[in-house]
Amino acid sequence: MRSQHVLPTFPQPWGSISSYLSLLRRPRPLAILDVPDIGLVPELAQRVHVLGRLAAVVVLVPDGTDSVTLLRGGAANVLPRSTPPKELASRIAAERRWLTVLPPFHATDDAHERLKLTLNLRQSSQQILLELVQASRHPWCCHDLCLLLGDARSPLSRRALQARMARLARRAEECGMSLTTSHQWGRTSFIRVNDHS
Incomplete structure (x- = not known):
């Protein structure tokens, strides 16, 4: 190929x-x-x-x-x-x-780019989480993120995902922002990082 x-x-x-x-x-x-x-x-x-x-x-x-x-x-x-x-x-x-005839796949705008610069994430694991959450038009379920971020044989553990999200949430909080999450039926959905300034 x-x-x-x-x-x-x-x-x-x-x-x-x-x-x-x-x-x-x-x-x-x-x-x-x-x-x-x-x-x-x-x-x-x-x-x-x-x-x-x-x-x-x-x-x-x-x-x-x-x-x-x-x-x-x-x-x-x-x-x-x-x-x-x-x-x-x-x-x-x-x-x-x-x-080429379809609309763009991801929600991208100037606010998204400013957010990436403001948070100044150096770890790739936090960078991908921020971009996944911000680019999607729909919330991410924790199970889907674990599957995506694991390897070909097994998903990322839910505990590891929670730890990564907690670090991202702390970084966002330090910059005056918040990570919106929702908890239902044993699932956590990650929605967006919101700028409160």
Whole structure:
């Protein structure tokens, strides 16, 4: 696929903060999720759904994979990994063309940029949390964030996520802001960082 100039030189593993930030900073991002073995990736449809909040998702799967659950999970397309590279490149290019007619994926504005500068976050784990919460038009459930920020085999622990969010909330408070959260049915939803100045 690299010979067709479609995929990046260095593919990123699930949970890569730099790749998530790259998707969040593009108006109409496309993510290619390569799944060599369905059996090794738990909750694949849910992962597609969560990644679909950051970008349009094309899933590459082994032959014989049932694509219905992935399409219902929000995949823009599901393609066999055995597809010849030239055809696969053409299909991905067609997905990119389709994206150009859609509205921007993420809510971005000057206030969001000012917020990033004001908080001056140096840790990438806090930076990605701020950008995820601010860019989304809908609240993030703690379970979805754990799945997104974990690795390919297991989600981030809820305790680790709570600790990261607590640090982000403290940093926001130091800058005269607050992180809005909601608690229902054992789930925590993270909504936005609000500027009180």
